[in-house]
Amino acid sequence: MQPKFLLLIIASLSVLLVTQVAESSFADVVSPSKQVKIGLDKADIICKTHLVKVYRINADSIDCFTPTTAEKLIKAGIANEIPKEKLEAKKSFRQSAPIGTITGLDTVKKFGSEGKFTTTPRTVEYLYVFEACANEKTIRAPEVLITSDSEAKTVKLAKKIQSNTCFTSSAGIKAVDPNSISGKLTNKGLIxxxxxxxxxxxxxxxxxxxxxxxxxxxxxxxxxxxxxxxxxxxxxxxxxxxxxxxxxxxxxxxxxxxxxxxxxxxxxxxxxxxxxxxxxxxxxxxxxxxxxxxxxxxxxxxxxxxxxxxxxxxxxxxxxxxxxxxxxxxxxxxxxxxxxxxxxxxxxxxxxxxxxxxxxxxxxxxxxxxxxxxxxxxDISANIIKLESDIGLLLDEQVMHQKELNKLVVLSVKPADYEQKVSELSNRIIELRNEMRDMKFQLYGNLYEVYK
Known part of the structure; x- marks a missing residue:
């Protein structure tokens, strides 16, 4: 098989995979298997928004299924009854529209990222600067799906988006063509x-x-x-x-x-x-x-x-x-x-x-x-208080950098070191977002253990 033909097949498969991810993604909890791994009992798992929790009588097990499968199990007499209105709500979930928007403000090559030296088009890391906005409803756990001709990734934003407001953020993504990069909000409101x-x-x-x-x-x-x-x-x-x-x-x-x-x-x-x-x-x-x-x-x-x-x-x-x-x-x-x-x-x-x-x-x-x-x-009381305080400080710093980034990308005349400044601000925003996610994971894990 010719190298060029092989590269064409790989590129086509990449685009197909990214498209499928983009069409099927929406903001949600992690899978039941991951929930068990982070310490939840099987009986306490939370199903993804489009699935329903079903108790299977024959297996003495609790699992998550699509509404259609759940109905079949109930009719067969091997699962407990589920209220009809709950099944109908789950069925209509995928048709619901997102409750906010993502608008790309700029796509900048990450400072110092030149890609691999090859005779074919290079995959380079870019910074996608975007504005996340909520419609009439506050978005509590905003997630953004960012796609390109090379990959797709979900970004969990660190703070909620208040109704009818916006804020600027940024994320890194690899691409051959920067024009292929886009983002969309995956929240549909049920979370x-x-x-x-x-x-x-x-x-x-x-x-x-x-x-x-x-x-x-x-x-x-x-x-x-x-x-x-x-x-x-x-x-x-x-x-x-x-x-x-x-x-x-x-x-x-x-x-x-x-x-x-x-x-x-x-x-x-x-x-x-x-x-x-x-x-x-x-x-x-x-x-x-x-x-x-x-x-x-x-x-x-x-x-x-x-x-x-x-x-x-x-x-x-x-x-x-x-x-x-x-x-x-x-x-x-x-x-x-x-x-x-x-x-x-x-x-x-x-x-x-x-x-x-x-x-x-x-x-x-x-x-x-x-x-x-x-x-x-x-010990646990002090740990919770410290985590809450640290998250607050990180959030304040991130908001400051987001405002600086917004002022920078909307300038009609960009400074000579524009790419470097965008990279520095974006890198720090991403670092802060990851730090806050990890701290919130610890905080809510502690609180769950305290109250359960």
Whole structure:
């Protein structure tokens, strides 16, 4: 076979592959196999947006399938039923239009990239400078598919695009002909809708929890006066609701952070993924404390009743958890008695030098044996706070460079060192984007482990 003919076949296949990638790509979570590799249980995997999670009865397994395949499995009686409206929504997903646009501002040969010396056209690395814009809906996890005559790549942008706004960014891509380079936004809205729905649910639960906690002030005496029978009944009912809502809030936060965790996972082949190692060894938190406000026996008539045979009784414990000079990012309170020990995830951060009231339940023979303390999780709290701070600093720097890049590429008369300046700004923007993605992967992984 002649060399020129072979090169023509390879080039044609490259163009075909790039075209297929461009037509099938859209912003989404990583595959289930990668999710398992980064530490999610198989039962907790999130399916890609156009797929549905199916429990296969015959295999006792949870997997992701297309709506059509899922319907066949259900009809065959080997999969659990799925709401019809959910299947229809998944079917229509691929026909949905992107919720924003990508406009190329300039394509510049990367400074110092000359390509390989050959007698055929050279593949050179270019910097594609573009403007990413959102329509009426805020794009929560923006992804851009950039293609050329030589390759296709997906770029996960580091920050959301607010509705009806734009920002400038850049990405590197190899090409023979720079005119073949183009980009498109792959977000179709369902990921943004899901994240907004989860955040809305969290806000509602937080509001309900806040109202219940405030109601304690009208029940708990300001001094050491014993609780009245009416107050005990009220306190028991309120404590029941707080325990229930707190569990719901922790689950909702776990679900949100699971989505964010999988959305910010590294763009690597499945074979290169490694399970995230999260340590929760714990160190004492300076200045943090937990103080019991009142202990009362669970009143009869509620779902939890005292054990009259063994003498063990269920008690409601209203306590106040306080931070020291630092924010308590993942607060947990350990309640102990002569019968058992429980660790309560408070579900909300405690700002520096402040306190938060909550409640828990514990079995005890003697109510005077009940104690509370801040569980030793200072390491994870400090790590989360540091990651959030570092991400904020990197984002501020990236925004600064993006504004500089935008000013540079729209100049009608370009400076003599234009190519070098674009390269320097673009390289730093790309570095910052990768650093933030890795930090967010760690941050949301930590938060998922805290709340799940």
């Amino acid at each position: 943004s809708d899901k994240l907004t729905e989860l955040e809305g649910n969290i806000s509602q639960l937080q509001e309900k929890l806040s109202v219940l906690k405030k109601s304690f002030s009208g029940v708990i005496p300001k001094d050491s006066t014993p609780l009245t029978d009416t107050s005990k009944v009220t306190l028991s009912g309120t404590a029941d609701e707080i325990v229930k809502l707190r569990a719901e809030l922790n689950l909702a936060k776990a679900e949100l952070n699971k989505y964010l965790y999988t959305l910010h996972s590294p763009q690597l082949p499945a074979s290169q993924f490694a399970k995230q190692k999260l340590t929760f060894t714990g160190t004492p938190i300076d200045g943090a404390s937990a103080k019991i406000l009142t202990v009362s026996k669970q009143t009869l008539g509620n779902t939890d009743t005292p054990d009259t045979v063994t003498g063990v009784k269920l008690y409601n414990v209203v306590f106040e958890a306080c931070s020291g000079n630092d924010v308590l990012r993942a607060p947990e309170v350990r309640i102990s008695s002569d019968n058992e020990e429980k660790t309560i995830k408070i579900a909300e951060r405690i700002i520096a030098n402040s306190c938060q009231m909550s409640a828990g339940k514990i079995n005890a023979l003697d109510s005077s044996s009940i104690t509370t303390e801040i569980a030793n999780r200072g």
